[in-house]
Amino acid sequence: xxxxxxxxxxxxxxxxxxADINTVSVITLGCSKNTTDSEILMGMIQAHGMNFxxxxxxxxxxxxxxxxxxxxxxxSIETIFEAIRQKxxxxxxxxxxxLIVAGCLSQRxxxxxxxxxxxxxxxxxxxxxxxxxxxxxxxFKYSLLGERVLTTPQHFAYLKISEGCDNPCSFCAxxxxxxxxxxxxxxKLVEEASFLVSKGVKEIxxxxxxxxxxxxxxxxxRGLADLLRNLSDVDGLQWLRLMYAFPxxxxxxxxxxxxxxxxxxxxxxxxxxxxxxxVLKSMRRGITRNTTExxxxxxxxxxxxxxxxxxxxxxxxxxxxADFQELCDFVQEQRFDRVGVFEYSQExxxxxxxxxxxxPAEVKQERTARxxxxxxxxxxxxxxxKVGKRLKILIxxxxxxxxGAIEYQGRSEADAPEVDNEVFLKSAKPLQTGDFVLAxxxxxxxxxxxxxVVELLG
Numbered sequence: 001x002x003x004x005x006x007x008x009x010x011x012x013x014x015x016x017x018x019a020d021i022n023t024v025s026v027i028t029l030g031c032s033k034n035t036t037d038s039e040i041l042m043g044m045i046q047a048h049g050m051n052f053x054x055x056x057x058x059x060x061x062x063x064x065x066x067x068x069x070x071x072x073x074x075x076s077i078e079t080i081f082e083a084i085r086q087k088x089x090x091x092x093x094x095x096x097x098x099l100i101v102a103g104c105l106s107q108r109x110x111x112x113x114x115x116x117x118x119x120x121x122x123x124x125x126x127x128x129x130x131x132x133x134x135x136x137x138x139x140f141k142y143s144l145l146g147e148r149v150l151t152t153p154q155h156f157a158y159l160k161i162s163e164g165c166d167n168p169c170s171f172c173a174x175x176x177x178x179x180x181x182x183x184x185x186x187x188k189l190v191e192e193a194s195f196l197v198s199k200g201v202k203e204i205x206x207x208x209x210x211x212x213x214x215x216x217x218x219x220x221x222r223g224l225a226d227l228l229r230n231l232s233d234v235d236g237l238q239w240l241r242l243m244y245a246f247p248x249x250x251x252x253x254x255x256x257x258x259x260x261x262x263x264x265x266x267x268x269x270x271x272x273x274x275x276x277x278x279v280l281k282s283m284r285r286g287i288t289r290n291t292t293e294x295x296x297x298x299x300x301x302x303x304x305x306x307x308x309x310x311x312x313x314x315x316x317x318x319x320x321x322a323d324f325q326e327l328c329d330f331v332q333e334q335r336f337d338r339v340g341v342f343e344y345s346q347e348x349x350x351x352x353x354x355x356x357x358x359x360p361a362e363v364k365q366e367r368t369a370r371x372x373x374x375x376x377x378x379x380x381x382x383x384x385x386k387v388g389k390r391l392k393i394l395i396x397x398x399x400x401x402x403x404g405a406i407e408y409q410g411r412s413e414a415d416a417p418e419v420d421n422e423v424f425l426k427s428a429k430p431l432q433t434g435d436f437v438l439a440x441x442x443x444x445x446x447x448x449x450x451x452x453v454v455e456l457l458g
Contacts, residue, residue, distance in 0.1 A: 276324075
């Protein structure tokens with residue numbers, strides 16, 4: 001199967017509408033930012049009278065692609081080929097299906113994708129929602145904008161506060177794909193958060209390419225602290241969580257707000273990418289190891305008990321074995337609550353592209369495994385320290401164990417949905433998805449906690 005990413009192109013597609021599209025399937029790939037894009041698109045589609053069904057039953061299939069790193073590109077291309085095969089099979093059965101590809105991959109490589117995949121009816125760039133809907137209906141109406149269709153469980157949702165990024169990181173293609181940083185107005189975000197809470201959402205996760213740059217393009221100064229205060233005041237919002245903070249020029253004025261507001265989770269996701277100052281300089285991160293350590297100290301002192309999540313890149317072109325060992329030592333010293341590691345992926349037209357990709361794949365894999373083993377031991381130690389404690393847990397789902405008993409899976413304040421640890425609970429009384437409970441933690445593994453529900457919270 002061909003999975004090689006084509007060369008770049010950003011030309012959009014302007015399609016003639018179809019008159020016979022009644023059912024649609026939307027396939028979302030990539031990160032939570034793509035999830036919110038798909039939800040907005042689905043709201044527009046639904047407002048125009050179309051319904052959502054499984055891919056094989058749909059009149060039209062829309063694939064919202066990711067083009068961030070090699071593995072994401074490969075997944076997107078494989079998904080498109082799978083949809084092409086399905087389209088051809090259905091054609092053999094006498095059913096016509098429209099196939100639309102949108103999102104980051106087609107934004108960046110659209111022209112070549114058209115040449116390599118003529119079976120795809122239309123290619124659209126990221127956030128080109130209007131033209132996608134116009135390709136589905138001859139009766140597009142600007143008045144039918146609709147509201148987001150949540151694809152997450154009803155009790156939590158992502159809220160994108162800005163789009164694009166102005167940071168010059170050498171390895172990152174996001175500014176090439178998504179453009180420069182653009183903040184959404186505070187009043188629009190408060191309105192959307194209020195709508196989400198009215199629909200039963202209890203936890204809102206703030207996302208962006210860079211949360212910490214919020215507001216600078218609107219007022220000339222960073223305004224994340226004020227945004228947090230306004231969102232925290234939304235009646236009925238129980239948890240507000242921050243993802244994707246940038247460490248350079250970090251707005252420390254948000255820290256007292258996190259500490260003071262009971263419904264803002266004492267949790268921060270801040271991708272650091274490396275610890276070696278030499279590598280950070282080549283990465284164009286605008287920060288050193290020493291500055292990073294001072295920032296982490298200030299965060300922990302201002303918000304006691306805060307859970308810190310971060311990610312690192314293994315195998316960056318200039319990373320020596322000594323640089324990597326420095327990163328390992330840094331992780332040992334800082335003892336982060338959550339860590340993710342990505343193998344370096346060479347991206348077209350980024351600053352680091354000229355450095356090549358000299359570190360062999362097996363070395364990247366070995367370094368990734370070594371760093372994750374360090375974190376596994378740290379995570380186990382931190383989880384074992386929670387045994388005997390009582391924690392507030394948000395129930396995400398129920399399931400039946402091998403003995404037929406109903407158990408529950410949830411998360412603590414220290415865990416973001418879909419990426420962090422889980423808590424498995426037994427309860428004498430039935431629970432609902434979205435319930436908050438108090439639970440006594442009785443056991444722990446590297447990435448999971450186990451316990452018993454002692455109280456259902458109102």
